Amino acid sequence: MTLLDKDGVRLTVDDTVATVTLTRPEKRNAQSPAMWRALVEAGQLLPGSVRVVVLRGEGRSFSAGLDRQAFTPEGFDGEASFLTMGKGPVEEIERVIAGYQEAFLWWRRNDLVTVAAVQGHAIGAGFQLALSCDLRVCADDVQFAMKETSLGLVPDLTGTHPLVRQVGYARALEICATGRFVRAEEAERIGLANVVVPAADLEAATEDLTAALLAAPRDAVIETKALLSGAVERPFAQQPAAERAAQARRLQDLVGGGE
Structure with a gap:
């Protein structure tokens, strides 16, 4: 079932699995503010199932x-160009960027597991969109790069935190400051890619991972994702208490207990 198909974004839903597809292949799926608004809308349209x-x-x-x-x-039709935006007050620039960032934030919801199937180029905003997802299945021709610094800018679409979390500060700085390409073998070795497969097998590998993610009870996966994502920021001394609380909720749910 197709719920959205506009501005380079298509959302389809098949029972418990949704697929968000970037549909500008003639532009190598280059992103625009209109695409970001469509991505926000896709997140809002997801059924609870x-x-x-x-x-x-x-x-x-x-x-x-x-x-x-x-x-x-001239920018895009109906949009202020970034050149024009840069001449405005800082507060307005930050407000606009905050709206853009919404397209990259909802992928981290605890009630979802998000998987990016990545082939070919994932550059700048493309790299950051892949980093927005929990997991990445990559084709062996993948090329990640953070080119913003090379253009005199910074990565501003919520990608800096997950990049440091995945590969560490020193390597994240080196990747961003040089703008170099990270190819498949390195991506898998340093933790950017969960798995690398031949390009022809990307769809099948993504389907296999999706099936595996659906095998466990939903509430257990939600609690586990919340525990793991919270552990990144939570001091170790607080993690055992978080685990106890989550397990207590699961046990009560399983046996129908609770007060």
Whole structure:
């Protein structure tokens, strides 16, 4: 069932699995503010039955990043160009960017497990969108790069935190400051990719992982994701208490107890 198909984004739902597809293959799925608004809408339209969301890009590339038209004087139809935006007050720039970031935030919801199926280029905003997902299945032709610093900018679409969490501060700084490509073998070795497969097997590998994620009871997966994501920020001394509380909720739910 197709729930959304606009501005380079298509959302389809099949029972407990939703698929969000970037549909600008002729532009290597380059991103725009309109696409970001459509991604926000896709998150809002998800039925409560959905447990896993797969993110993919049509064509040879997952997403080559921001559409460079944003940096032309004319910008996009009906949109202020980034050149114009840069002349405005700081508060307004931050307000606009906050709206863009919404397209990258909902993938982290505890009630969902999100999987990016990544092939070809995942550059800048494309890299950050892949980092928004919990898991990444990558084709062996994948090329991640954070090119913002090379353009005199910074990664601002919520990608810095997950990148440091995945690969550590020193490697994250080196990847961002140099703008170099991280290819499949390295991506798997340093933790950016959960698995790397031949490009022809990307869809099947993603389906296999999705099936495995659906095998456990939903509430147990939700509690486990919350425990693990919280552990990144929570001091170790607080983690045992969080585990006890989560397990107590699960036991009460399983036996129908509780006061």
